[in-house]
Amino acid sequence: MSDLLPFGPGAWIFIALYVASLLFLGWAGLAARKEDTLQDFYLGGRGFGFIVLLLTLYATQYSGNTLFGVAGATYRFGFGWLIAVHYMLAVVVFYLTFAPKLHTLSRARGYVTPVDYLEDRFHSRAISLIGSIVMIIALNNYLLAQLMSMGRALQGLAGPYGDEAYNYGVIGLALIMLIYGTLGGIRAIAWTDVIQGGVLMVGVFFLLALLFDEFGPLSLATERITASPEAFKISPPSPAMLREWVSYVIVVGMGGALYPHAIQRIYAARSRRTLTRSLATMAFLPFTTALIAVIAGIYALAYVPGLEGAATDQVLARLLRIIQENSVLGYAVVVVIFSAVLAALMSTADSAMLAISSMFTKDIYAVHVNPDASQPELTKIGKRCSWIVVGALVVLAILLKNQASLIGLLDRKFDLLIQLVPAFMLGIHLPFLRKVPVLIGLVAGLVIALGLAFGPFDFVVAGKVWGLHPGLYGLVVNVTIAITGSALRARS
Amino acid sequence: MAAQRKPRGWVAIVYLGLLALVIPWYWPPGDTRHAFGLPLWVIATLAALLVTSAFTAWVFLSWPEDDTDG
Numbered sequence: 001m002s003d004l005l006p007f008g009p010g011a012w013i014f015i016a017l018y019v020a021s022l023l024f025l026g027w028a029g030l031a032a033r034k035e036d037t038l039q040d041f042y043l044g045g046r047g048f049g050f051i052v053l054l055l056t057l058y059a060t061q062y063s064g065n066t067l068f069g070v071a072g073a074t075y076r077f078g079f080g081w082l083i084a085v086h087y088m089l090a091v092v093v094f095y096l097t098f099a100p101k102l103h104t105l106s107r108a109r110g111y112v113t114p115v116d117y118l119e120d121r122f123h124s125r126a127i128s129l130i131g132s133i134v135m136i137i138a139l140n141n142y143l144l145a146q147l148m149s150m151g152r153a154l155q156g157l158a159g160p161y162g163d164e165a166y167n168y169g170v171i172g173l174a175l176i177m178l179i180y181g182t183l184g185g186i187r188a189i190a191w192t193d194v195i196q197g198g199v200l201m202v203g204v205f206f207l208l209a210l211l212f213d214e215f216g217p218l219s220l221a222t223e224r225i226t227a228s229p230e231a232f233k234i235s236p237p238s239p240a241m242l243r244e245w246v247s248y249v250i251v252v253g254m255g256g257a258l259y260p261h262a263i264q265r266i267y268a269a270r271s272r273r274t275l276t277r278s279l280a281t282m283a284f285l286p287f288t289t290a291l292i293a294v295i296a297g298i299y300a301l302a303y304v305p306g307l308e309g310a311a312t313d314q315v316l317a318r319l320l321r322i323i324q325e326n327s328v329l330g331y332a333v334v335v336v337i338f339s340a341v342l343a344a345l346m347s348t349a350d351s352a353m354l355a356i357s358s359m360f361t362k363d364i365y366a367v368h369v370n371p372d373a374s375q376p377e378l379t380k381i382g383k384r385c386s387w388i389v390v391g392a393l394v395v396l397a398i399l400l401k402n403q404a405s406l407i408g409l410l411d412r413k414f415d416l417l418i419q420l421v422p423a424f425m426l427g428i429h430l431p432f433l434r435k436v437p438v439l440i441g442l443v444a445g446l447v448i449a450l451g452l453a454f455g456p457f458d459f460v461v462a463g464k465v466w467g468l469h470p471g472l473y474g475l476v477v478n479v480t481i482a483i484t485g486s487a488l489r490a491r492s
Numbered sequence: 493m494a495a496q497r498k499p500r501g502w503v504a505i506v507y508l509g510l511l512a513l514v515i516p517w518y519w520p521p522g523d524t525r526h527a528f529g530l531p532l533w534v535i536a537t538l539a540a541l542l543v544t545s546a547f548t549a550w551v552f553l554s555w556p557e558d559d560t561d562g
């Protein structure tokens with residue numbers, strides 16, 4: 001594999017040490033286990049303090065999509081993709097609507113998965129089952145995007161050996177993640193997130209410094225773009241793009257806040273104060289990570305022109321390759337940045353993997369398949385589930401190597417997830433919401449979102465209707481049915 | 493402390509106002525003027541985003557610990 005990547009022995013030793021530290025933390029998580037229960041394996045005893053919670057939220061929220069997808073989208077759309085900074089902040093804003101109260105409820109009622117809240121609030125097996133399926137599908141989509149990003153990270157760096165490097169990247173990193181994730185559960189994942197979040201925070205600042213050093217100030221890049229056929233990418237967004245902006249902020253903001261692995265971190269916070277302090281800090285992190293990914297995309301637009309389609313998601317890796325070939329210092333720092341990229345990918349993928357296995361085990365297997373299963377048996381089923389799911393997605397990621405752009409993958413899962421907004425963000429505050437209208441609204445919202453996204457409609461352009469995500473139309477109908485239906489039932 | 497109040501409807505109104513400032517709908521089309529490598533409309537958007545971050549942090553930090561209603 002060393003022939004595929006332009007890294008020397010020193011770089012490989014650094015990366016090997018980093019990977020070894022992840023495996024060590026997997027073992028340490030196993031050793032720190034207090035009991036063989038789902039609550040211990042998936043929530044780590046609900047004891048996450050400020051630093052661990054902040055870094056695990058950060059490492060989980062900022063993913064391969066953030067670095068590769070945002071840099072790639074900026075390359076395609078220009079400065080207009082500041083949308084990404086806005087939607088990453090919107091995720092934190094939407095936490096305001098439900099996270100503090102959900103944390104309190106989770107401690108009082110012993111929730112382990114997001115569906116535990118749905119079951120407790122609505123007492124409806126149909127809402128719980130549909131909620132589980134929606135979240136598992138959305139997470140599988142997300143995990144697939146992370147695995148593909150792992151491949152892209154190596155593909156972009158490997159130059160002519162890109163295709164082989166992609167396969168090695170997907171398989172190798174998935175294997176490492178599976179080992180530490182299934183050994184130590186959420187403890188191992190949160191502890192690795194502390195390392196991964198730290199490396200990511202440092203790495204993105206190194207990236208910014210290297211871009212300035214290699215290509216000169218941002219003003220040169222902007223002037224270069226202004227003098228090129230891509231000059232329109234400097235201008236304010238068109239009305240159509242502005243509509244997409246609003247749509248992304250609402251859809252990604254709400255959907256990102258409802259990620260099952262994010263909700264499990266809300267449950268795992270030591271106290272409400274710890275949670276609110278961590279989220280207050282998270283409100284500033286889009287400026288450190290998403291904004292730097294946008295700036296990287298602008299540099300790529302200026303200095304690596306001519307890429308199209310799925311290749312645009314490799315622009316960050318292309319920049320790194322140029323930097324490391326031109327200076328010894330650049331080479332050393334690129335190794336750190338490359339580790340930060342791996343950190344972003346793995347920390348998000350491992351959290352999604354664990355959330356999938358927890359929901360499959362607790363919400364589907366323990367309810368519908370084997371209600372008499374013991375806690376140790378369920379934990380074992382959860383670990384097997386992780387291996388099977390990740391194995392299947394690795395195969396899919398390799399088959400889809402040259403097919404989908406990362407932003408395209410990102411869109412569909414949020415269309416689904418936001419249909420859970422009435423149940424979580426409204427249901428937690430509005431006691432009059434009833435299960436039947438919420439269920440009908442959920443089903444109607446999903447049918448509309450999926451029907452518009454995949455149906456043969458001429459008015460659906462690039463997966464959107466008049467620049468708005470199909471899920472948003474579904475959500476309007478969903479909320480209307482849930483509220484008016486509940487109000488009518490309450491009156492009668 | 494005055495901040496120890498549960499967030500109310502006015503918080504949502506502030507967010508709507510900030511949303512209108514962040515999204516550059518009010519900027520003339522085709523404007524490519526820039527400073528320090530950033531188009532002017534980008535600087536305006538980033539400034540509004542920073543205010544949104546600070547406001548969000550303030551709302552979280554002023555959340556009462558004993559609030560039983562969320």
